[in-house]
Amino acid sequence: MSLAAEAFVSQIAAAEPWPENATLYQPLKEDQILLSDSASSLAVQTFLRMCGLPVLVSCRANAEYMSPSGKVPFIHVGNQVVSELGLIVQFTKAKGHSLSDWLDDVQRAEMKAYMELVNNMLLTAELYIQWCDDYTATEISRPRYSSPYSWPLNHILAYQKQWEVQRKMTAIGWSGKSLEQVYEDVSQCCQALSQRLGTQPYFFNKQPTELDALVFGHLFTILTTQLTNDELAEKVKSYTNLLSFCHRIEQAYFKEHDRESQSGSLHHSKGSLP
């Protein structure tokens, strides 16, 4: 969004309180959603739960096309539609709910830096594994992505998406990487997160912030999603404090809510956390 549009939206946003019927849209849980989208969606859901804001999760086959920026998930609140965690955080802040107000400038800089690290490394690695690794793309990503559509549209859309992601990987220089290098990068990223977390309950000690939501979203999805092999999950599992971090957040924010929404989000998975 341009600067002026953003300012305009936050003006309007500040005017109304959070409605009861706020909805979050994502692709179909059972058949369509992929690892990276599922991770982003879980991150947003966790963030909203941490803020104590109610949101209904609605699964649509065309969620990606409904979204204003082409990325899922997106939330529909009142008469506004906002997608992507960064913008959603700004939007909720304009409505007066924020998790990171109490941070000082240096801490906020750190938080933003770590969020970029997760986006840069984990999300890009997830996209690479899904779309640039031939085996995974053929066995899992293309069939799932195109499952709501009939022939020949399903082939066209799946290949189009694959080429788009591959072009993006080339632009940022990841196309030359091998799968081992990508796993290595994920491992380093998890090591950095693990070292930052240390023995604290959350990344900024006592209270959760959007960084915790983002990290939880990605790590939980990696741990509970079945891919062609388990290497990605193994890399994450080797850091025990990250595992206990995920357990803790799952217990705190997801167990006491609807069983059905939780088990839904763990769908094509091995069940709950090991």
Added chain:
Amino acid sequence: MAEPMELLCWGGDWDLPSVHTDSLIVLAYAKFSGAKLAVKSIDWTWRTITASVPQLHYEASTVTEPTQILNFLRKQRFNADYELTAKQGADTMAYIALLEEKLRPALLHTFWVDADNYANLTRPWFTSHSPFPLNFFVPGRQASLALSRILLTKAESPLLNITEVEGKIYSEAKECLNLLSHRLGNFHFFFGDTPTSLDAFVFGHIAPLIKAPLPSGQLQKHLNQLDNLCQFCNTILKNYFNASAEKRTDCSPTAIHDPVDANLQKLTQLVNKESNLIEKMDDNLRSSPQHRPHRH
């Protein structure tokens, strides 16, 4: 004695050892860690189009990409991060990711996509530093790579043309610079008194922005207001690259006038931004379908 390591990189100008961000990162890290590098510039050779710069040659192995080169140097026991704690090492990775995501697109735009800068500064420089006939191709190729990178990573469907993406990437870059400035505070380097790889990365990104004589540089103006970052850059240049001392003293008298002007500038910019925003909001409101015009 093993033969020295050879680094291929773009040449220098404007007081800098190299005008290319990635090359600067490697050069700075080498100085910080005490590695002796034989620096060969690729200017005026055919390597301007064939080589991916920077490139490190050592005993028949070749390493490219700053992160890989830094890892290689660390394995050769040239480690500037030796004294960092585990948490600081994690912070380094995070801040480097921040730089890549937020600052790099705006830098690419400032140097390669902005018409004014490209035509008056970047293209002439790279053209004059490439041999014939490559001088016709090299700048254009770099520019199109830069544009495609920006569009593929930053432009999502509502922002279909470059002008709307510009606003977004510049505001993100300014925020990133502010965050770096907050993190640096009053220290000489990011982790205490000795420079580390994070300092090399930050230096590599901001030094060209500070030193290049850009005709239209809103990001440069913003950066010049962040005194501690400019100080950081100059300190590294002075201590590690032995830049000419006279240039330093030239800058200092003007630095005294800067605080007053800088404040006035900031205020004027804010007022301008406000009035622009108000104008745009007004326009948006008038053209929005909810606002029924009373004319036919």
